[in-house]
Amino acid sequence: MKQRNWASICRRTNRLALHGVLLMGAWVVVLPYLWMITTSLKPLKLTFSPPYLLPVWFQWENYRAAWEAAPFARYYLNSAIMAAAIAIGQVLGGAMAAYAFDRLNFRFKEPLFLLFLGTLMIPFHLQVIPSYLIIQRLGWLNTYAGLIIPRLISAFGVFLMRQFFRTIPRELDEAAMIDGCGRLCILFRILLPVARPAVTALGLFAFLFGWNDFLWPLIVTTDPNMQTIQVGLATFYGKYGTQWVYLMAGTVTSTLPVLGLFILAQRWIIEGVTMGSLKE
Amino acid sequence: MTERRTMARNREETVTALICLLPALLVFGLFNIYPALYAAWLSLVKWDGLSTVQIFVGFTNYRTLLADPEFWNSARVTLLYTIGVTVLGLAAGLTVALVLNQRLFGRTLYRAIYFTPVITASVAAGVVWSLLFDPISGMVNLTLKVIGLQGPDWLGDPKWALPAVTLVGIWKRLGFNMVIYLAGLQAIPREYDDAAKVDGASSWQRFRHITWPLLMPTTVLLAIMSVIDAFQAFDHIFVMTFGGPMGATDVLPLYLYRQGFRLFHLGYASAVGWVIFLLVFITTLLQWRFSRFGGWQRA
């Protein structure tokens, strides 16, 4: 009895200490972001005045001005379409390729996998000219196709899905096979549902990647109707100085939708179904 | 009889694999492998990127490169940066993931906070951090002052600039590592942990003998991805230091960018690109092989 009380006190102090450490870490992590929000609400006059951390001014007007500095409504739409398509493609394409790499046997499996990984290692600046030439030849400059298709599959997605399939026991496949489930059926009905945390994480990161990508949209578009948020934000840091206040306002606004998406998605990643499909 | 069945099965597997890999092969072939081969050709010529004249020079670019002390400095800086971001970033990500995988008051909020840097575009992040690192008015040194420490001119001092940009690299990557680790932790059946608890294993023992080995595929994934990404680090360093002072943060991608787009040596820059590629590839191969013999592979 007494012992149990002691244990509970111990647990509670542990918890408190844990929160203390977590809060300290959170402070460091969130510091730049807090600063960003504060700057975004400053009057322009105070752009260069000594910095302060908590907002004392609330110049919401900055947000409107930043929004109007470029056709951001259109940019958001383009970014959303592009990022969503990329997310879907990377999950689907990644899962298919990962299935082949983890569950099937074929020749040149390992070299092919390393080749896939190798696609992540080519410095982007080198790809600018050849990629532009291909997109131009395909007639995809200034189109969604040009924005999306080249990034529809990523080696990261393949790799992530493969590593997760690896942790799923093969007995599941075999049981399903006995029930008359074919290979694609196994992938779609067994592996993907079980790998839901990974699927969600990949979808989230792929979306994020599309949302934050800057160089590729810039290469394939010149038409403002086809450009994306990051290109819009680039108008705030130019050769002749940076428009701090607007850049921060624009960055905060562009971050919020993805943060919301994360808060929704994290439940799926963490409180995932783990083996939930077995109950079917 | 069985042999024929195995053969048929093999063929069926190969065909299925081909179908599964086809989309990836098409996209990668056209938009990654072809550009890489194009760059390989460029690395053998002298070209300013604008002129119609490309002069074939063989391996001259590679020879010049290997003789350039600036290149070796960049290689060293990249290596240090990569080790820093990978080791510390993974450790931090795993720690946060383990803590936030428990039932804990406010964990959704914590997760969102720790994830925020991943979302923030790296150019904007670099801009903010360079202001935070300001020697006098920056929050970093103001905070240090509170504890009675005199902070350095982080980005202006050759000794401190690399730690500063490495810190930002970790800051940016922490949330990513955390999420992937969290997803990885979900794949570990709770029964294992429960059974160990019953056997009276301490939490460290449970981590050491159950969680850590079972997280190995995730760790391998994150370590490889982290190295690949760290070798390409560009945006925030470009914004924060331009590679300075005195080359202290001059990572290889900055070297490449400078050669190709500031000094107009696109052929030479392509050679740099291929060297970067080979360096990452070899590192990845080593990580890959090492982890395979590390015993995580399913029997």
Place this chain on the structure above:
Amino acid sequence: MFLRQWRSLWVLILVLFVVLAGCASNTAQPTPQPKQEAKAVTPVEIEFWNYWDGNNGKVISALVEQFNQSHPNIKVKNVFLPWGELLSKLQASIAGKNPPAVAAGDLAWMAKLNRSGALIDLTDAAKKANLDLGDFYPALLEYDRYQGKLQGLPISTNNLALFYNKDLFKKAGLDPEKPPKTWDELRAYAKKITALGGGIKGFEIYTVAGDSGEGVTWQFQPYLWQAGGEYLADNYTKPGFNNAAGEKALKFLVDLIRVDKVAEAGKWGAFDKGQAGMRIDGSWMVGIWAGQTPFDFGTAMIPIPEGGTRATNMGGEHIFVFQTTPEKQAAATEFALWFASTPVQVDWDMRTGFMPVRESVSNDAKYREWLKKEPRLLPFVEQQQYAHARPPIPEYPDTSLAFAKELEKAFYGKVTVKEALANAEKAVTAALKK
């Protein structure tokens, strides 16, 4: 239950894919060529690429609109591309034989662009349009001349002058209306301001070579020219700075950092925050800082050494026309000449704060009247006649980086002034051979 959910999700994804594929195949078709007979009715459409952002971006859009209104047979589309990316995008489009009809870019790119074979000669068109080339500042036109051709026109410029913090001047007991005129005065004033303490420095110097070295080099060149030195001598074939003049200039700056400690080697950006009393910077900063700094600032011509001559460095943008189709070339040329014309330039400079590229603009009554409203631009306008051109040769960027790297070491105290100049001479000589 669970399976059914997944099935519907995959159906949704499949539908999306089909739609996407549809998009792709639609757009993949070659864009139809404009029909010949329609030429008389439909205006020639051309793209104009540039990196002007913020307020400058708004002004250029307005000007392009104005041009389109007054030229119904031409439709110029203003295309903004971020400064850091415009050059690589130009490279890609030239390689793809699909460049824009006309573009404006950094004068530092002209040496390479001139040799690309992708630009057209504007000499005849300029002659036909009675464009007085003698009216442009000759140092600027140097960038556009190549093998007797004229392959571009200066469209905006800027130069370096002294900025000083009037509030700090007052605090240090200096007259805020009397900025330093000589190097000695600059040093004396800087000492007084540094004495205020609190980490405040009297002067700020650009010391970090960084990604291109050009920041250090172009900030240093005015001191060198003032002291009577040259960056590259003998028609840009060899270094001209490893001599008494170079030593005088570099010693002046290094002493400010290492002996007097009134400036620091390190990150650039103390002046904007009120932590440095003075710095040399470009004319564009007047517009950026006006009304946004927590202190009052003034500008003045760059202080000169005893017995030295006035000099400053200049930057800016040039406009150039690419080889495309005859119709597009004609339209693009017309636009470029219109943009370079005096009335448009007066308007452009008044609305952006760029420095005039032509004498007729500097002397324009309307422009002079406008300057009274922002007298802080006056020193820059006055200085334009003393502006030197950086060597318009393709090897220049290499020399600049090599030069800056050696200077950086001197600023950080790793080598002496003499060593730095000797090393720089070697490095620049090597860079010229690249």
